[in-house]
Amino acid sequence: MAYLDPVAGKAREGKPAAAVTNAAAATATAAAGATPTKAEYDALLADNNALRTKLNGLLTSLRAGGVIAP
Template identity: 80%
Template structure:
């Protein structure tokens, strides 16, 4: 049997999460040789850190919207 109180049911509907902008383009490129240079490593590390920050922002937004458990 379906839920019969539409007004109370609407209060339980999910709300939209806050927008999070897209991740920026990657700055790292393929290593020129067999061993990456410090600059190549640092560029990759910066990209990974930027993506981690974006992912954390998405998770915070989803938690605030009640779509993920705190």
């Protein structure tokens, strides 16, 4: 039975993807008033950019590991 063949099983195994660390804690907080300040907006933007970078790194790792299509 082919599925019990350890050599054939090893050949079908995928290669592990590179590790991606967890995203850092958010730095943005709820706006103090009805309209966010520039500092509040900038903190939210920085968090968004950090998460985008983390997601792109994760997708790159998954592609390199053969988990998702390039």
